Amino acid sequence: MSARPSPCVLHLDLDAFFAAVEQRDKPSLRGRPVVVGGIDGRGVVATASYEARRFGVHSAMATAYARRLLPAGTAYLVPRFEAYRRSSDVVMGLLARLSPLVERVSIDEAYVDLAAGGHDTSPAAVEELAQALRADVVTGTGGLTASVGIGTSKLVAKIASDLRKPDAVVVVPAGEELDLLHPLAVTKLGGVGPATEQKLRTLGVHTVGDLYAVEEATLVRMFGSAHGSGLHRLARALDDRPVVSSRDAKSVSAEDTFPTDLTSVPALHAEIDRLAARVGERLRSGATAGRTVTLKVRRHDFSTATRSATLPQPVDDDAVIAATARRLLALAPTDGGVRLLGVGVSGLSDFVQTELALDEASADDQPALDIEEAEPTEPTEPTEPTEPTEPTEPTEPTEPTEPTEAVTLFGPVADRRWRAGQDVHHDEQGVGWVWGSGRGLVTVRFEGPRTGPGPVRTFRADDPALSAADTPDWRDPDDVPHDEAPPALG
DNA sequence: TCTGGGGTCCTAGGACCC
């Protein structure tokens, strides 16, 4: 199946969203050009009001350039994301009433699967539904407008919503997709940006209809298999991508462009530390961690380089992320000045960071509940970006006689919030208790004589050792007070 | 004019393993 038999995919897009919220909240801005975005030297336009667009200003344009185009009396505003979030939530709430299947693409855009909501998907019925939705958006948000497109696929619904913006509804009945698509510029297709447009132009392709006439083999040769055959399909309105309600994040990053280029290493290190702290905090608040740390460097001439290192264990700790990024900085080109630094963590999993062997001292007394305390923060150790897979981990068997202490982690445990010190796990390594905590992941710490292969073992979610039968001692987390000490080891 | 910040996906080459 490559398209649905009736127009049941709805796409909603809020019109000039950031600027519209500002004009709604400040009546003096209504009817005037408004630009929302970075307003200092190196800022870009996030959203321009329709009044500003008449002067040729659009998203992603340098604000400095927009200032030359726009008349006196234009308002230049810094984004107020909390306000936008509130209105966005109102609209998403309206969509949730239509169907259980809503895909929020961004703060101002979403798809809805109307079939999953049990609606009559005849063209007349969905038109009526969309008009009612549009009216609800206006009243629910205090005057914001939305454009709605409905079609047999995401591709068609999105193009339809864009067709008569602002404040419009367009329904494309099944069978009329190609009539809609073929006169349009190829750049209207999602995934066709400036680079693809340029290449297609060399084939004499300007419209979707032109693209339709090109052999798939030609497109694959030019654009690679995924993009090439994707273009071939889009030109035929072949699009069966499902509406998906939520997806797990695959990476977390933070970046900053500096007012003036940085040249000194201490200044770059200070920025790395700040970025790493932002990333670490977001990882921890999302109860996730990742193994790959990436540093992004944009130089004075806008050339951009990335350097990355994959660590033996997932990390969410500011200090480890920062130390890794700092050593990546030494491998990156920075000559001539740095205008932007970015720090990211990817390879996210439901596994929290494990610590390697704990120091001997704490092996004897009560276990520490404070993860920070046991952290071997000497970040020189698990992080060797140049030599991949420095086996800090379970290569050689250790002496089975020596009592050592280690942390092992595993997960995920879906939809439960585990708390430190509350649960017990038995396996051949001995007895362990929950040490770290977080939704969907559990850190278990073991103590006692070890027979395992090394100081650290990592269980994966599908490890048979973690089957329910092998973890009979899990208790309901709500039964245990948050601060309770770990159970005594027996 | 001079280019943000948050992401996603794809490609290609090399290493490594079986």
Next chain:
DNA sequence: TCTGGGGTCCTAGGACCC
């Protein structure tokens, strides 16, 4: 001793989207 093919992981860069 020579040859090989597939699969996975890692790195770097690029295109694209909102």
